[in-house]
Amino acid sequence: MAASDPLRIHLSLVSHTNVGKTTLARTLLLKDVGEVADRAHVTETTDDYVLARSSTGGELILWDTPGFGNSVALAKRLEGRGNPLGWFLSEVWDRFTDRSFWLDQRSVRHIRDVTSVVLYLVNAAEPPEKAPYIPAEMQILAYIGKPVIVLLNQMGKPRPPEEEAAELAHWKASLAEYPFVTDVLPMDAFARCWVQEAALFDAVGRAVQPEQQSVFEELRLSWTRARRAVYASAVEALARHVWLQASAHEWVENAGFSTKVKSVAKKLGLFSTAADPIADAQTALSVRAADSFCALTKTLIELHGLRGRGVSREIIRRMKSDWSLASYAVDGVRAAAVGGGIGAASGAAAGAAADVGTGGLTLGLGTLLGGIVGALGGAGAAALYNGVRKKNGVEVSWSESAVKRFVLEAVLLYLAVAHFGRGRGDWREGESPEFWKASVEEALEAQHFSLEELRKEDTDLALPRVANAVDGIVRAVFASLYHRTV
Known part of the structure; x- marks a missing residue:
């Protein structure tokens, strides 16, 4: 059947029952398909979906199949189909005495007749030598007689590359x-x-038959273009968020500060609104940064085909903290307004600061506290603000260290969204592994990010420079994590 339709390449997801085929199908297809539940035999039919389509009419079909139940019995029954008694048991006896078992056999024969490449999903949380069903299912896959790519599922939270490489090597052996x-x-x-x-597409390309190579290359190109378009839009959103903070400033006149900022801060319940124009300027910058981060989260979620409410406004409202201005530069040149640390943090803020210090950075609250308020690893006060004394007042803006922090947090957010499989349901804030943070910091340092140079440019020129820097950082992180160029 597959050979008679050269424009269609068929991939079949197969596994022991309840290993996560439908969940992975949802993640790969970027849409909800089938039924996901924590029980055996959730998928009872063999269903096909288009994973990629080329401009010349080619299609890459993904089949979600019922899981292997009693693998040992199934392997024995398939092996015996070559003799008359085995055929009778399989086609007649099982049909009327054990319909589920009979349907399993029909599913295997369907996979054998249609499939170009089999994607065999295993539970990586269980070592191969302790999974008794694997030898029997290897016998079933041998009966199917098609190239097999083994996919390690249920690996848990992202781990350092060397740990995952060791597990991968064990399975390969x-x-x-x-x-x-x-x-x-x-x-x-x-x-x-x-x-x-x-990387999966690369593996499929190595496995398909020579006569299907040209069709597959067109399909791979179509899929790659779609994913790169999402990536480019994500980088643009990250860059715009960073540039908004880099270019943000508040003007503090000698006569005082606008009551508009005070009313906004009071409404949100963010910070003390005492008569301190510099503190009010800092508060205004923080409110705008928080709004921008919430908008960025929403954009990234939508770009990746997920659902969710993003960063909760309640998180921002819980940020009860007072800034203290330890010193202020008034010598006419741009300098840091030192202080900006957390003066009287709430319990939630203090806990998040401690999390940052121990590597448990929580995206959302950790971002807002770490990048906006200045709880940098619980290390104390940080130089978050620049101040320039001018004739009629002072211009307050984020310091270079603060903007770099925004870059760090924005890239970590992107990594979290990009790694969030659709099968998990609605997007929710999670934790960023410490090795992600170390990789982003190393890539950020290599970019030689200069806020002073950026601020000399007009927005039309500066925004592409920020986008190039963010793109370089993300690409370097992917190269570090997956040893692949993007």
Whole structure:
């Protein structure tokens, strides 16, 4: 069937029951398909979906199949179909005495007849030598007789690359005796990234038959263009958020400060609104930064085909903290207004600051406290503000260290959204692994990010420069995490 339709390449997701095929299908397809539940035999039919479509009519079809139930019995029944008694048991006896078992056999034969490449999903939380069903299912896959790519699911939270590489090597060694297994890849339905999906496409390209190579290359190009378009839009959104903070400033006249900022701060319940124009300026910058971060989160969620409310406004309202201005530069040149630390943080703020210091940076509250208020690893007061004394007042803006923090937090947010598998349901704020943070900081340092140079440019020139810098940072992080160029 597959050979008779050269424009269509068929991928079949197969696994032991309740390992996560439908969840992974949702993640790869960027839409809700099938039923997801924590029980065996949730998927009872073999369903097909278009994963990619080329301009010349080619289609990459993804099949979500019922899970293997009693793998040992199924393997024995398939093996015996070559003799008359085995055929009778399979086609007649099972049909009327054990319909579920009979449907399993029909599903396997369907996969054998249609599939170009089999995607075999395993539970990586269980070592291969302790999964008794794997030898039997390898026997079933041998009966199917198609190239097999093994996907490691349920790997848990993202771990440092060397740890995942060791687990991957262990699985490859355990499956080396099966010649039809062409690749073993990490592909957690909950925490994979589109860069890892690109690696899957590479593996499929190596496995398809020579006569389908040209069709597959067109399909790969179509898929890659779609993913790169999402990536480019995400980088643009990150850059715009960073530039808004880099270019943000508040003017403090000698006569005092506008009551508008005070009313906004009072309404949100953010900070003390005592008669301090410099503190009011800082508050105004913080409110705008918080709004921008919330908008960025919403944009990234939508770009990646997810649902969710983003950063809760309640998080911002809980940020009860007073700024103290330790000193202020008035010598006519741009200098840091030192202080800006947390003066009287609430319990929630203090707890988040401690989390940052121990590597448990929580996206959302951690971002707002870390990047906006200045709880930089619980290290104390930070130089967050610049101040320029001019003839009729003072211009207050974010310092270079604060803007770099915005870059760090924005990229961490992007990584969290890009790794959020659709099968998990609605987007929710999660934790950023410490090795992500270290990788982003290293890439940021290599960019030699200069706020002073940026502020000399007009927006039309500065925004592309910020986008190039953010793009370089994200690409470097992906190269570090996955050893792939984007």
